[in-house]
Amino acid sequence: MPTELIRILISLVAFAAAVGLIALVMVWVERKVCGHIQRRPGPYEVGPWGLLQPLADALKLMGKQLVMPDQADPFLYWLAPILVFVPVLLLYLPLPVGDGLYALDINLGVLLIIAFAGFTGLSMILGGWAQNNKYALLGAARTVSQSVAYEIPMLLSVLAVCFVSGSLNMAAVVKEQGTWPWNWNVMTQPLAFVIYIVSALGETNRAPFDLPEAESELTAGYHTEYSGMGFGMFFLAEYANMIVVASVATVLFLGGWQGPVLPGPLWFLLKVSLLVLLFVFFRWTYPRVRFDQLLNINWKWLMPLAVANLALTAFFVKVAQYAFVK
Amino acid sequence: MNAIKQAFRTVSDLWSLMVGLRVTGKYFVEPQRTVRYPWKAVSTVGTFKGHLELVGGTKDPFKPRCISCGMCAISCPSGCITVVKRKPPKPTPEEEKAVAEAKTRGEKVKDQTPKDPEKFLYDFSLCSLCGTCMENCPTGSLRFSHNVYVAGYSRNDFQYDLVLQLREAEAQAKPARREARPAAESEA
Ligand code: SF4
Ligand code: SF4
Numbered sequence: 476m477p478t479e480l481i482r483i484l485i486s487l488v489a490f491a492a493a494v495g496l497i498a499l500v501m502v503w504v505e506r507k508v509c510g511h512i513q514r515r516p517g518p519y520e521v522g523p524w525g526l527l528q529p530l531a532d533a534l535k536l537m538g539k540q541l542v543m544p545d546q547a548d549p550f551l552y553w554l555a556p557i558l559v560f561v562p563v564l565l566l567y568l569p570l571p572v573g574d575g576l577y578a579l580d581i582n583l584g585v586l587l588i589i590a591f592a593g594f595t596g597l598s599m600i601l602g603g604w605a606q607n608n609k610y611a612l613l614g615a616a617r618t619v620s621q622s623v624a625y626e627i628p629m630l631l632s633v634l635a636v637c638f639v640s641g642s643l644n645m646a647a648v649v650k651e652q653g654t655w656p657w658n659w660n661v662m663t664q665p666l667a668f669v670i671y672i673v674s675a676l677g678e679t680n681r682a683p684f685d686l687p688e689a690e691s692e693l694t695a696g697y698h699t700e701y702s703g704m705g706f707g708m709f710f711l712a713e714y715a716n717m718i719v720v721a722s723v724a725t726v727l728f729l730g731g732w733q734g735p736v737l738p739g740p741l742w743f744l745l746k747v748s749l750l751v752l753l754f755v756f757f758r759w760t761y762p763r764v765r766f767d768q769l770l771n772i773n774w775k776w777l778m779p780l781a782v783a784n785l786a787l788t789a790f791f792v793k794v795a796q797y798a799f800v801k
Numbered sequence: 802m803n804a805i806k807q808a809f810r811t812v813s814d815l816w817s818l819m820v821g822l823r824v825t826g827k828y829f830v831e832p833q834r835t836v837r838y839p840w841k842a843v844s845t846v847g848t849f850k851g852h853l854e855l856v857g858g859t860k861d862p863f864k865p866r867c868i869s870c871g872m873c874a875i876s877c878p879s880g881c882i883t884v885v886k887r888k889p890p891k892p893t894p895e896e897e898k899a900v901a902e903a904k905t906r907g908e909k910v911k912d913q914t915p916k917d918p919e920k921f922l923y924d925f926s927l928c929s930l931c932g933t934c935m936e937n938c939p940t941g942s943l944r945f946s947h948n949v950y951v952a953g954y955s956r957n958d959f960q961y962d963l964v965l966q967l968r969e970a971e972a973q974a975k976p977a978r979r980e981a982r983p984a985a986e987s988e989a
Contacts, residue, residue: 512825514834760825761818 483568483579490567498714502529505755512759539703547700548605555602556701556708562594563715570722571646573732573739584645585633588723589626592678595716596622599687602709603697614696617766618680618687624773625677625684631781632667632674635788636660636727649731659730666784668728670777672753675720677773679713682758686766721750846947852925853934854946855963863971865964866942868916873934873943881927882934885920889913918964925951925959 503518503526510517518525543552569584571577581587596618603615639660640648652659661668677684688696698709725731725746732739734746764772836843855865867884874882890913892900900910935943953959 508829511829511833514828514831516833516835516837519837756822756825756829760821 486568486577486579487564490564494563494567494711494715494718497718498711499529499533501714501717501751502532504752505758508752508755509759512756533707536703536707541705542700542702544607544700547607551601551605553705555598555605556705558601559595559598559712560708560715562591563712563719565591566716566719567722569645570719571649571726571731572743577646580644580646582642582644582647585637585643585648585723585727588719589630589633592716592719593622593626595712598712599697599709602701606700608700610693610695611697611699614687614693614699618697621677621680621684621686621769624770625674625777628670628773628777628781629674629678631778631785632664632670633723633727635667635781635785636664638785638788638792639663645726645731649726649733652730652733654730654733654735656730659728659733661728664728664784664788666780667788668724670781670784671724671728672750674773674777675724676754676757677769679716679720681713681717681754683761683764684769685758685763686769691763717751717754718747721747721754724750846949849947849949850930851946851948852928852951852959852961853923853943853963854948855921855967856942856944857967863967863974865917865921865967866940867918867921867938868940868942869918870939872937872939876933876937878931878933879927879929881924883920883922884918885922887915887917887919890915920965921963923961923963925961926956 506528507517507525516525518528521527521531543549566588568579569577569581569587599618600615603611603613603618606612636648637643640651642648642651648660656662676682680687686696687693688698690696693699695706698706701709722743725743729746729750730742731746732743734742737745855867858864858866869884869886871884874880874884892913896913903910930945932945935941935945951959
């Protein structure tokens with residue numbers, strides 16, 4: 476099946492370009508929103524409204540010397556930034572951007588994304604370990620406990636949606652939802668949506684759950700010693716991951732490309748950007764939680780709620796099947 | 802009972818998240834406070850506490866009120882101030898005679914030396930802007946300037962002669978008067 480392969484290759488390239496572009500835009504949006512929330516202008520010097528600022532930053536990062544600390548593990552040290560980025564591209568493969576507009580029609584799309592999302596944590600651990608730096612190591616340790624913890628409620632909330640849709644295929648989940656907002660899964664699964672958003676923040680190390688890179692405690696956390704593009708890759712991956720979780724939320728809860736009037740991909744983009752904007756707002760609104768709080772939120776609230784939600788969903792799905800389908 | 806309280810607290814905690822978002826959302830749409838400096842400047846430099854400057858007299862705003870008493874120099878905890886008094890002017894022979902006569906008559910002779918300082922040396926690099934000198938000045942001749950734009954390349958750039966500064970200010974404010982004065986002096 477060479478056509479399939481070509482399709483995947485082309486879309487990988489397209490995704491790589493899109494991720495780069497989106498990350499640049501995201502950096503700009505993040506800084507602008509942050510600035511306006513703090514009643515500052517944000518970047519405004521380079522280009523109109525400072526639009527070229529992230530580009531200048533990226534060029535600066537690329538031009539910087541790549542430094543490696545003494546006694547670091549060179550192989551792991553350089554492997555980590557590459558490894559953090561590769562699975563991110565894979566995550567985009569099963570995402571249906573529009574009707575029939577996806578790289579890989581796979582009926583376990585949700586599973587694929589969740590499986591590969593774990594890779595990000597792995598490369599953070601590798602990077603944190605390889606640097607021979609206590610802050611990086613602490614950051615890596617936090618990453619482990621955090622992503623292991625938050626993966627579970629995330630999975631459970633996603634599973635609840637899949638129960639309702641009866642499929643793990645993302646395109647099928649989207650098709651099953653209707654055009655209008657009240658036809659979307661977020662209406663039937665509001666709790667799962669909230670749980671998903673919270674644990675997605677935890678998964679992507681976004682504030683208020685950005686403990687692995689808590690500046691005030693760990694300087695820069697798991698990427699303390701990385702300079703230049705080494706750091707740039709981690710940075711890029713963070714934003715790319717944010718887009719992924721927002722896209723998955725859009726697909727599973729917000730009707731994916733479905734929407735009135737406007738064409739599908741535009742709706743998809745609109746919903747994703749709104750979600751991402753929400754994430755940015757969260758970051759500049761909420762203070763960072765303490766580590767015990769982080770774990771308490773997860774194990775004492777998200778987890779039981781997600782389990783209860785899943786059980787209820789399963790029950791009602793079964794009842795509905797019994798009542799209507801038979 | 803406790804469980805109900807707990808549940809209530811949780812709900813109110815969750816509500817506080819919404820409140821937080823509302824606050825940042827409000828600030829997000831409100832106009833910015835930042836003034837883009839090189840193009841615009843703030844209008845409140847009047848509240849700025851800069852280096853010391855001498856206050857001029859009521860008649861001549863460019864002649865310091867200072868009477869060279871040296872209280873400021875003594876009171877300054879950092880020793881930034883040195884007041885150099887004026888030398889008494891060389892008396893003319895008639896004046897000398899008049900003074901000698903007055904002394905023989907047992908009268909007190911009035912010191913003719915101008916009281917304003919010759920130099921008022923002030924080391925801004927040591928000053929902690931505490932204001933003690935101002936409080937101790939009997940004539941109210943010292944105050945903080947509103948000069949925001951003080952900058953220099955070395956420590957020595959902050960050794961000021963405040964009398965000189967006052968003269969420079971005079972020169973800037975009244976170029977016409979400055980030209981008139983030497984002419985008048987040469988005539989005299
Ligand atoms: S403000 Fe304080 S430190 Fe500065 S010259 Fe006056 S007394 Fe000295
Ligand atoms: S500034 Fe005031 S305290 Fe200082 S010498 Fe002049 S009159 Fe005296």
